[in-house]
Amino acid sequence: MRAAVYHGPRDIRIEDVPRPRPVAGEVLVRVHANGICGTDASEYAGAQMYPLAHRHPLTGHQGPMIPGHEFAGTIEEVGDGVEGFRESEPVVTGAALWCGECPQCRAGRTSICAMYATVGLHRDGGLAELVRVPAHIVFRAAPFGLGADAAVLTQPMAIAVHAARRGAPAAGETVLVIGAGGIGAFLIYALAQAGVRVIASDVAAERLAVAASLGAEGAVQAGTAAELTAALQRSGFVPATVFEVTGSDAGMTAAIAAVAAGGRLVTVGIAKGPIAIDARRVTTKELTLIGTNALIGREDVPEAARLLAREPERWQAVAPRAIPLDRVIADGIVPMLEGRAQSIKLLVDPTVRRERRTAMR
Numbered sequence: 001m002r003a004a005v006y007h008g009p010r011d012i013r014i015e016d017v018p019r020p021r022p023v024a025g026e027v028l029v030r031v032h033a034n035g036i037c038g039t040d041a042s043e044y045a046g047a048q049m050y051p052l053a054h055r056h057p058l059t060g061h062q063g064p065m066i067p068g069h070e071f072a073g074t075i076e077e078v079g080d081g082v083e084g085f086r087e088s089e090p091v092v093t094g095a096a097l098w099c100g101e102c103p104q105c106r107a108g109r110t111s112i113c114a115m116y117a118t119v120g121l122h123r124d125g126g127l128a129e130l131v132r133v134p135a136h137i138v139f140r141a142a143p144f145g146l147g148a149d150a151a152v153l154t155q156p157m158a159i160a161v162h163a164a165r166r167g168a169p170a171a172g173e174t175v176l177v178i179g180a181g182g183i184g185a186f187l188i189y190a191l192a193q194a195g196v197r198v199i200a201s202d203v204a205a206e207r208l209a210v211a212a213s214l215g216a217e218g219a220v221q222a223g224t225a226a227e228l229t230a231a232l233q234r235s236g237f238v239p240a241t242v243f244e245v246t247g248s249d250a251g252m253t254a255a256i257a258a259v260a261a262g263g264r265l266v267t268v269g270i271a272k273g274p275i276a277i278d279a280r281r282v283t284t285k286e287l288t289l290i291g292t293n294a295l296i297g298r299e300d301v302p303e304a305a306r307l308l309a310r311e312p313e314r315w316q317a318v319a320p321r322a323i324p325l326d327r328v329i330a331d332g333i334v335p336m337l338e339g340r341a342q343s344i345k346l347l348v349d350p351t352v353r354r355e356r357r358t359a360m361r
């Protein structure tokens with residue numbers, strides 16, 4: 001089968017690799033499409049999550065790897081001992097893997113499993129024609145009424161659902177979401193659908209327009225922490241809950257300045273490294289800092305699928321295009337790295353030779 005294979009920093013090759021065989025407890029999924037995100041881009045550029053040189057303790061993977069953790073497709077083959085799936089039926093997954101045995105897993109918090117791993121980050125993923133997936137993390141798409149292209153958005157939506165749950169704002173509360181990109185857009189929708197009022201902030205006017213179409217009631221276009229702080233001061237809006245989705249120095253600075261005394265700051269964006277924060281203000285404002293990592297497969301994935309199926313047409317502007325597998329570097333990952341991606345989300349369709357428009361309905 002054809003697959004994109006990561007061999008090292010800035011070295012992803014489109015190759016013919018042996019057809020994967022599902023082992024006991026796994027299903028083989030024929031990939032409909034796979035979305036790419038900032039994590040794929042930073043790994044391509046040389047971050048070191050992929051288990052290239054060391055064996056991953058949970059997945060056992062070591063060596064060149066097929067990326068892709070945001071995928072959906074149809075059941076191609078069912079491994080021994082797997083029940084409940086029929087060949088050719090559409091399925092979704094959050095791609096999250098957990099050990100089930102550590103204290104966090106026992107407490108139901110599988111998103112902070114000591115060995116947390118992701119299909120496509122720690123074992124072969126969806127930038128291929130076929131991908132092996134443990135059956136217990138796969139859900140049938142039909143009961144949700146989820147279309148094929150919308151189903152591909154399940155993983156990032158599940159991350160957003162998890163972040164919304166961690167922040168747990170009250171219905172009717174007005175929150176600030178800093179960053180309306182690859183996760184922020186989904187988070188805005190998840191919050192709005194839960195009855196939370198959202199003011200979105202971003203550098204880009206186009207993203208704020210999409211944010212509005214996903215339910216944001218207000219928008220602040222700002223490129224720096226100072227601009228955002230000044231704009232919020234002018235408006236008099238003092239949010240009790242802020243979701244920081246950029247993982248940037250500017251975003252954290254703005255968030256700590258913006259959040260109300262006694263408020264809650266949910267850090268969704270993953271910072272590239274340590275960033276300096278105004279700890280004095282965290283103390284004197286008695287802020288609550290809330291981390292949120294990835295997703296809980298059994299809870300967040302079904303909820304994500306339900307949300308995506310609710311108004312599929314809204315996702316057209318978020319992910320308008322699907323590109324062929326052999327364009328993933330030039331038209332997908334590199335533009336994302338260089339900050340010139342044309343849309344919030346880009347799909348890669350291993351079955352097409354030419355770019356196609358997505359069909360969310």
Ligand SMILES: [Zn+2]
Pocket residue numbers: 036037038039040069070156
């Ligand atoms: Zn992702």
Ligand SMILES: [Zn+2]
Pocket residue numbers: 098099100101102103104105106110112113114115116
């Ligand atoms: Zn665990």
